[in-house]
Structure formats: structure tokens, C-alpha cells
Amino acid sequence: MPGKENGEHAEKTALIVIDMINTYDHPDADALIPSVREALPAVTGLLDRARAVGLPVVYVNDNFGRWRSHHDEILDIALSGPHADLVEPIRPDADSLFVVKARHSIFYQTPLEYVLRHEGIGRVVLCGQVTEQCVLYSALDAHIRHLDVCVPDDAVAHIHPDLADAALRMMARNMAADVRPAKEVVLE
Template identity: 40%
Template structure:
């Protein structure tokens, strides 16, 4: 992944997010060697094309894309190296990495726990980008997506969890967490193609 130019004036970002919106892609770039990965990988592969389509729409609309990945137990982890490892691993994981490979315009954070906000610079990055609405895509929907959504709401961010762009280990668990997003947290689960990206007042429309 090519290095980006250093932002001016010490800022983390040199632009503002169109529509005050950002897309956060969680744990989709991986070598899939963690416990229970074999159960999760087929579901991640299933949603990868939808996440890729949403990412392309976001980039075309000026909506920044941020990747959040586990630091794999070491703060010396290297996200560009992880992308290359995922591509080299072959199989479904490599196909996902190929579909979602970040570009020089994208951002990334490394997280030690489920929430992409915990012990990461994500909140500061969103502040610099002037983000008020966060789209969450990736895996697992009832673990890292859920923890990140709760942390985002505690920061008064609007959160959309597009149902076609998230997954977990089983269909039953996915249905349960989508119901929880809707009924408990009052979050939109509007599918990616129906999310309006133009304009600061755009909001996901509940089906």
C-alpha cells in the first residue's frame, strides 16, 4: 500500500468527510488463523462483494474509508504487511483481501479489543475528518461490530449497520444481533445500496 502525503498543520487528515460520513470496515483483512475462523470465513466471503460495492460508492462520493483490524497480539503489527499476508495466504481470505484491498486514500487503525475505539486513534481521526455518521461493515456483527456501534453511540455518532455488509458465525446469531440493533439500540440496518451518501443530512432509511 503506497504511503499517503503527510497532512498539513499536524492534522491526522487533510480533508473533511463528504456528508460528515465515514465507512469503517472491521476485520475483513485477515489471514483467518484465529479460533473459530473456519466458521466465520464463509460468511465474510459472502458479504465481501457487498462491502466492496459500498466502499466504491463511498470513495466516489468523497466518503473516507477506514479499516480497523486486530493488532494480532502485538503493537508492532503492520497493516500493509497484513494485507500482503492475506493476499498470499490463498483461498477465500485472499479473495476477500483482493476485493477490499485498501488504497493510498484509505485510513487504518489497529485495535487490541473488540471495539475499534478502544485504545486506538479512531475517535481523533473521526474528529479531524469531521465525521458525524459512521457506517459499520465487516465481522463479526455480534462481537466487534456490536462493540464498536455501542462505543460510537456513546460518542453521539449516528450509526448505520448495513445488514448486507455484516456477518457472524451463524444465520441465527446474525438475525438476533440485527434485531438487537433495531429494537434495543435503534440503529438503522439499511442495506448498503439504499444508504444515501450525498449531503450532510443524508440518513439511512429504515425498510
């Protein structure tokens, strides 16, 4: 990654929004939705702050197996569903980047690493869902790519609270992730 040579860290940060464009039409939705509602204010706060200072915002989202879809279609489907109230507040703006993923990690077979390198990003702030799945695996993949990782613990949603707590501890301990409340996250 640029700026990481000779022990230096790239100065730029990107806010990564993971899997928040969602129809909530899956077996774990009933367990996930209350946590999404709880995390939503912190996610929208991060989005507002990042946009206000001109930080890159990258949405990395599952395409739900719709391989001919694009980001507008994925957004339209989520907004036309019964849980549009969870999607509308965090919808991408015209400046947001959008990467489609098929697996748990935001990096696995996606162009995200290239996009971050191109933008000179050395630090990622990960928010979204699911803490004990996609956020955890993405934090690991960011760490092994020598990115500094921050995970606002109140801006990630979970299915299983106990596994989410363990995942946050693992990110902090094993990946040197900066885990703190969203209001304490420095965005510059």
C-alpha cells in the first residue's frame, strides 16, 4: 500500500460500509435487524462526518447472487423491501464508491485493494454488518494487507452478541484494530 514503505503509514483514511444495503430476506434477519437498528445512528454519524471532511466512502456489498446487477439495482431492491427504513439513512451519495462482493471478506476477489491503493488509503474504518462474520473477516484481510484498521464497536451490527463481542476482542488483540465508539473515531 502507498505510504507504508519504510515503516511509514499512509495518511488517508477511508470509511468502508459493509453489507448495509440489504433486503433482510435471509434466515438470520430476525436476529440481525434489532442490532442494525441499534447501530444505525452511529453508522449515519460516521457517514455524515466522513462526507463533511471529504473522506472517501466505499460501500462494499453482497450482490445476493444477482450477477447481472449493479449498485443502483441492488439499492433499488433493498429500498423497495419491507426494511427500507434501515437502508434509506445510509444510502450512497453521488461521491460514494461501490464494490460488489460475493463472499464474507470485502477483499476476496474484489477490486477493493486496487481502489484503496489507487486512492492512497492506509487506514480503513469498518462499519456495517455482520460483526462476527463479514466485519471480522474483512478486518483480518485488511490487517494482512498492512492497512491500519479501526472498528467503531457501536457502528457494527451482529446476529449473535456473544460472538460479536469475541470478534471485536479478536480484532483488537490479533489484528491491532482500533476498537472504540464511533464518536471517538478520528476521521481525517
